[in-house]
Amino acid sequence: MSFSKYLFLFLFTSIVLPSGAQPTARDKEVQAFVEQSYGKLFSLYQTLHAAPELSFQEKNTAATIAAQLKTAGFAVTENMGGYGVVGILKNGAGPTVLVRTDLDGLPVLEESNLPYASKATGKADAGKEVPVMHACGHDMHMTVFTGVAQTLAKFKKNWSGTVILIGQPAEERSGGAKAMLKDGLFTKFPEPDYCLALHNHASIPAGQVGYTEGNIMANVDAVEITVRGLGDHGAMPQNTKDPVVLASQIVMALQTIVSRETSPLQPAVVTVGSIHGGTSYNIIPDEVKLQLTLRSYSDEVRHNTIASIKRICKGLAEGAGIPQDRLPVVTVRDQFNPFTYNNINLTKRLTQSFVRVLGKENVLETPPSMVGEDFAFYGRTEAKIPISLYWLGTVDPKKLAESKQTGKAFPTLHSSNFAPLPEPTIKTGVQTMSASVMDLLAPKK
Missing domain, CATH: 3.30.70.360 (Alpha-Beta Plaits)
Structure with a gap:
């Protein structure tokens, strides 16, 4: 993502929604499944974090994600628009929902001192060898994405329609979304009725999510x-x-x-x-x-x-x-990203899912920012498909409270020290995205 690390320090306000929304029996079953799956997901997260690849060079990363989708039972197509991955899971009649993850890392030398810190290098455009790090958290996106694939496959009885999960190359430098669309993403595969994505947020506590209706990125x-x-x-x-x-x-x-x-x-x-x-x-x-x-x-x-x-x-x-x-x-440069507009009606539906699963105190309204995302292109085709991207909190709440008390800044996106708190971030991402997809694909009564 083309993110500036200085633009994430926002003030958040909790949404005003009915407090009576309670997790359903399905939500509780999904939560139990995610708890059970967490160990393997965390292991995957460590693997992805330690082996990032630069934009349009995500060969091994894409292969890992493709293998995860195949294991979950998706029909998989590889090498779309570069190293893009498309997974399809059809489950009867109903709408089609697309969920995107990005695959690429950044030319940043990691200084987090994590036991699974990246020591990877890659070739920059000029051929110079550079350090590579998932300093924008795409490894977290991919891990959540994998958990969502597993959850949707496990709970097919709870939804009806088609799910398209895509692993997109080259989000950081832009071009990956356009390349996948040009390669036939919406023509070779079912055209989605909705497109969803999430992104790490370096100022929201882990265990919470943020939403923005309308304009969210520039x-x-x-x-x-x-x-x-x-x-x-x-x-x-x-x-x-x-x-x-x-x-x-x-x-x-x-x-x-x-x-x-x-x-x-x-x-x-x-x-x-x-x-x-x-x-x-x-x-x-x-x-x-x-x-x-x-x-x-x-x-x-x-x-x-x-x-x-x-x-x-x-x-x-x-x-x-x-x-x-x-x-x-x-x-x-040919790296233009249009502003990202979250369809208001779709975002309201997602927010209802978040509140039911997490409780309204863990769902925050966030203002638009001047960062950018090529996810916007999926809503810019002739079909004008509704899209919505939400924020996934990643910060240790204790460190966030300490920062507010002392005034000492903590690492933000694109920082060499950016290190999301894996738990409960991974679980929160899987639960909220899975609930969103299944709610959109809920069989009509």
Whole structure:
């Protein structure tokens, strides 16, 4: 997931729902089954955590998930849109529900000191070997996903319809959802009536979940700017067109896009996450490279932000006397994620399932954030399928309380120290997602 680790510290409010919703006999049976299954699920979690793979390189991870689905009785298709996995379980007439997990890890060196910490490495795009870690918790997603597959297969008497469980590659860098759709996810297999997913949350206590109706995550764009100049000796700047100075001016000017060109009522983010230029203290280089992430919640703001970046770069370069053939090059990478919109009616139905299974005190309303997710693409096809993603609490409640008391921050998503509390996180994820699917597929009386 394209997540910023600084955007997860929210204030939550409990939902106001009838307190009379009690777990059903089925819920209690599922809970007992999940308790019984936990040991093997935790073992799987450790295995997945220790062996992450980068986006579009998830060969072994996909094989592990495919094997789990086959064991649970699903008909499995592999290598969809890369290393994507599709599992189908048909159980009579009824709706079709899709549940997605992501498969990939991040180029992060793990520093959690867990006994099952990752020591894995992978090849970055340029061929450089880099450390790899499940710093966004996709190993937790896959473990819950496996538990859901086992639960749905075990309790087939309680639902009717078709379940599609997909393991999606390349969520972190974006592209996996689009690749699976392009490869025929909704044409080669039954088109779903609903698409569901969950994601770790690094500020919600383990044992709780969070929901958001409507907008939950933002548009995401990755932009590269190559600031070009005319380099020379650092002692003779008069002979140069210094791209370091120009890049610095651009960085500062970009801040006005949000503060002075975007309505205060419209959320937007322009962050320069990387700036690189030069080779030595006494050499003015020929170019400097910037990498930006852009976030928004409307097409208008998105397009205006990109246009403004191009205008600012061109205007400042011309003002600095940069020749026309050396003006900055602005490239919008093919990594766009549209904003994720949780269908309100579907989300309300899921929330009712959560409250019944966990109790309303463990179901939290969470505000939208500026992080991004390519899960949004499953709701952007011509069919306009209702989708909903919810948050799975992962934090040790004691550590969360300590953090609030001392003000000391704890590791968040994409951190080298991110370490979800496996129990009860895994159990909570399996119980809530299984209940959601079975409620959507409940036989009509």
